[in-house]
Amino acid sequence: MNISASPLPTVTVQEANERPPGTPLVDVREDDEWNDGHAPDAVSVPMSRISIDDIPEGRPVYCICRSGNRSGKVAEALIGAGVDAVNVEGGMIAWADAGLPVTR
Template identity: 55%
Template sequence: MSTAAPNVDVTRAVDMLGRENVRLLDVREDDEWAAGHAPAAEHMQLSQLDPRAFTDAGTVVVTCRSGNRSSKAAATLVEAGVDAVNLDGGMKAWAQAGHPLVRDDGTPGTVA
């Protein structure tokens, strides 16, 4: 049985991201990322997730489209000793709360 990572809502995640040593990791597929992502997010597909890339990361807030894949990714990180939490509701909740989504070229994005 895997270790579950704590869930945080969008408000808590945004508060956390305002602090030093907190990173936002988006584990969606390339096409989903290209359609729109949080401006400060880093991208690593779930299938490519390497916990070693986050061993000195402080806290990692993990997101996907709805929170399902990111829950698995956050649990994988927690099992590897990383301080990770799952963004409950994912990028859908992020967008519904009115937070920005951008494409790589800086234009407004959407949740794919």
């Protein structure tokens, strides 16, 4: 059993929207969810097909999904693989609720 003593790094949707230039926002939802609406500069990499090879090296990665559950699991796995990853708290539900831009 792998138990981590540190909590999963998270950011708010506002922090994700204002992340440093060049910092990827990886949307791990499936294609139909992506097509329903996503953050304008997000990159679609569905959780069911994600590979460490899909993740840019040398920079933090922000992970987002619908509510923050799946992206949290992806962020944990990426951290376990040595990637500097954070989870976007509340996902696209919180993003839209905050009035942030959504591309459809």
